[in-house]
Amino acid sequence: MKVNRFLLLLFCLMVQVAMAQTDYVGSVTKLADHPRILLLKGQEVAIKQTIDGDKTWSQLHQTILAECNTMMELPQLERIKIGRRLLDKSREALRRVFFLCYAWRMTHQGAYLKRAEKELLAIAAFSDWNPTHFLDVAEMTMAAAIGYDWLYDDLSPESRSAIREAIVTKGIQPSLDSQYNGWLKASHNWNQVCNASMAYGAMAIFEDHPALARQIINRSVNTITLPMNDYGPDGSYPEGYGYWGYGTSFNVLLVSALDKLFKTDFGLSQQPGFLKTAGFMENMTGPTGASFNFSDAGVKGELQPAMFWFANKLNDPSLLWQERPYLTDPTLARQQVRNRLLPATLLWSNGLKISRLTPPKNTLWVGEGKTPVAFLRSSWTDPAAIYVAIKGGTPSTNHAHMDVGSFVMDADGVRWAMDFGMQQYESLESKGVDLWNMKQHSQRWQVFRYGNSVHNTLTVNDSLQRVSGKALITSSSATPLFMNATTDLTTLYSDGLAKANRGIAIVDKAYVVVRDELQTPSTEATVRWTMLTPATVKLVGTTKAELTQGGKTLLLQVQEPAAITLKTWSTTPPHDYDAPNPGTVRVGFEVTMPANTKTAFTVLLIPQKAGGQVIQTVPPLPLWPR
Known part of the structure; x- marks a missing residue:
């Protein structure tokens, strides 16, 4: 009797599973002759x-x-x-x-x-x-x-x-x-x-x-x-x-x-x-x-x-x-x-x-979903065109890094703002790295290439982005003279900031603006802005850096805050399991914000051909075209 009840239960379970699956193929008993695939x-x-x-x-x-x-x-x-x-x-x-x-x-x-x-x-x-x-x-x-x-x-x-x-x-x-x-x-x-x-x-x-x-x-x-x-x-x-x-x-x-x-x-x-x-x-x-x-x-x-x-x-x-x-x-x-x-x-x-083949018509593409993204470019046919792309999302997505808010940039046929991307899995697994644990304090986030400090985003109080956070693309515009997209990064930095919004724009089809608008809670916060580059970086003042690569030049200029000092950081990793990163450097600055204050970071990335003519005052993010 017990065996029969077990068999009946098993049969009912199988029926339930079968009912949950739609029978697409039906009673097909014969397919086309070989070859039949693809x-x-x-x-x-x-x-x-x-x-x-x-x-x-x-x-x-x-x-x-x-x-x-x-x-x-x-x-x-x-x-x-x-x-x-x-x-x-x-x-x-x-x-x-x-x-x-x-x-x-x-x-x-x-x-x-x-x-x-x-x-x-x-x-x-x-x-x-x-x-x-x-x-x-x-x-x-x-x-x-x-x-x-x-x-x-x-x-x-x-x-x-x-x-x-x-x-x-x-x-x-x-x-x-x-x-x-x-x-x-x-x-x-x-x-x-x-x-x-x-x-x-x-x-x-x-x-x-x-x-x-x-x-x-x-x-x-x-x-x-x-x-x-x-x-x-x-x-x-x-x-x-x-x-x-x-x-x-x-x-x-x-x-x-x-x-x-x-x-x-x-x-x-x-x-x-x-x-x-x-x-x-x-x-x-x-x-x-x-x-x-x-x-x-x-x-x-x-x-x-x-x-x-x-x-x-x-x-x-x-x-x-x-x-x-x-x-x-x-x-x-x-x-x-x-x-x-x-x-x-x-x-x-x-x-x-x-x-x-003819080129696409739209120079702005925005997508929502698990990993929201925005892609902006000045032209599809000019090999020297400006291209900038930014991502939102969350570090908890499969294969994700702590790169929320990060961007890449091309101009004059050169990639100026880069991303290391992946490290070969076996090189980490063979050394016992707990690579596939996505929790906040997992060893995954100690892998040099995976943390936010080496991505083109913010690091707050020298801490990691929050795995539970998620950033959306909050607005965008294809306006030719101020093409832009914005994202809300607040939940990625909830341990250290009360508000964090980032916008990125191509202005006059000539140069790029990266603007962050930040607010501290009841405690002060130290915020680092970084950009990873394969270029040679020469600091030419406290707020300007000249990047050179392949015979081309890009000027990185910090408009605000005025009282910053640009610096560079090495990309030599700290662990023996990390991949080497020759020919790269991080450039940026750090600001300590007092408690209960607001500030904005405005950085211009100006290709040589832009001729130095730039907007003197970048408007606040809420005033950007939408």
């Missing part, structure tokens, strides 16, 4: 027409083929982890398989088929795909799924069996184990990458395991909406540039594959803010080609294949203005062969003529 049978013809009709696409195609020829001489991948991760092997497996399978389908040269099959059998023979760090399993599964599906008719029965078995036992089945699938409840890139990859595995093996495949596809569509909620309302991606390139790209891979296979993406692309996120990514890169690398990101920009899907979906080729150099500049184009998703760029090219 690039259907016969769709190579359209890509060949695109290649034949545009020199840039032809060059990219040849670059991919040349890289595939290089792969022929590479040693076989082995299951060797770095720390707790197998991820570098999984990513390389995906890169090799995607490139080689693309080359085979486009040329039918047997060498590409043979090498792709060799890669697939090698990873299929691994003892496992490291489920304790499930991103490793995800990318390996996607590699195996694309290879299995795209080469299906040309693989031997023995190879098909081995690869299919690996997809099921080393990919999909571990995703059903609760000790490995915590990402199903995650609101960040893990959810997107893992769900997309498991769905690819399910699509690949559908005819052999239809019930399992339907379960996985339904689960992916149901649960990927959790991180997709974070794109609302305007498209800002809370984890920044690098993880947009990861999470959003895999999200697009899923949406595109569903749409190709089922003639619908089950409403995923219509999730609030998702289609708007293309605007976010386009604006994340300055005229120098460097990204606004807040949170865990690298400063270097890169080609984003997903942007081509967005451009097609929205019928807006101007979204690709920032992608253009990565295809048209021969040096940059060759560097893209490390991008494991590069073939998807051609899959989503849709006959587009790269030479006919």
Whole structure:
């Protein structure tokens, strides 16, 4: 009787779980023949027409083929982890398989088929795909799924069996184990990458395991909406540039594959803010080609294949203005062969003529959400244009730093105000750093690059920003002569300040203003204003500093308070686990504010070509155009 009651209870629980999941796939028992994932049978013809009709696409195609020829001489991948991760092997497996399978389908040269099959059998023979760090399993599964599906008719029965078995036992089945699938409840890139990859595995093996495949596809569509909620309302991606390139790209891979296979993406692309996120990514890169690398990101920009899907979906080729150099500049184009998703760029090219791309129209982009941001620029076409970007948000967001209120700035083709960005995780984890604890007093915030003192923001009483705080973009204006955005930083400094507001503006399309309006509580506060720069800094007075870099000059001028003394601080880190930071320095000033007082910091960043003509009095933030 007890056993029967247990079984009944278990059955009821399973029914409840099933009812909570929408059945998108329904009673589908048969899918289109292989290849069925992302690039259907016969769709190579359209890509060949695109290649034949545009020199840039032809060059990219040849670059991919040349890289595939290089792969022929590479040693076989082995299951060797770095720390707790197998991820570098999984990513390389995906890169090799995607490139080689693309080359085979486009040329039918047997060498590409043979090498792709060799890669697939090698990873299929691994003892496992490291489920304790499930991103490793995800990318390996996607590699195996694309290879299995795209080469299906040309693989031997023995190879098909081995690869299919690996997809099921080393990919999909571990995703059903609760000790490995915590990402199903995650609101960040893990959810997107893992769900997309498991769905690819399910699509690949559908005819052999239809019930399992339907379960996985339904689960992916149901649960990927959790991180997709974070794109609302305007498209800002809370984890920044690098993880947009990861999470959003895999999200697009899923949406595109569903749409190709089922003639619908089950409403995923219509999730609030998702289609708007293309605007976010386009604006994340300055005229120098460097990204606004807040949170865990690298400063270097890169080609984003997903942007081509967005451009097609929205019928807006101007979204690709920032992608253009990565295809048209021969040096940059060759560097893209490390991008494991590069073939998807051609899959989503849709006959587009790269030479006919036009620049975006808007020079101001503002997005709210978990990490509010504002991007301002004086021009899209002038390589010497001014670009300044500022972020709000909270340090408690996944992969966040204590960089709330921080900004970056380009002018005259130089990045003047910079962000270190991320430090490689293994370099910290291997030394026992408690890196993923986001609490206020976590060791994470002792990592030099992660604290607010090395970001272009404020430090109050030599203390950290509050993890529980959050800053919104409170106002903005695209007024050409005073383009601006403001943010309220008060909750980030609630231990030391009663009020903290920051505004940033491009004035007359010629220079930048950074203004902070602060108020102390019933105790005094010492506030430090800093800007991190790769330039050489020469202090030319108590309130002026001359920055030089690449033959260009920028004047940093403090208008108020008058009684300050500019200084510099080293970027040599204090711990042996910190990464070195050569060629950088912090410049700024400190002010001790008495209790119950108000003050304003007004700093001008004046490029050489501005000619020294600047506004004499910057108005208070409430009077800025809105």
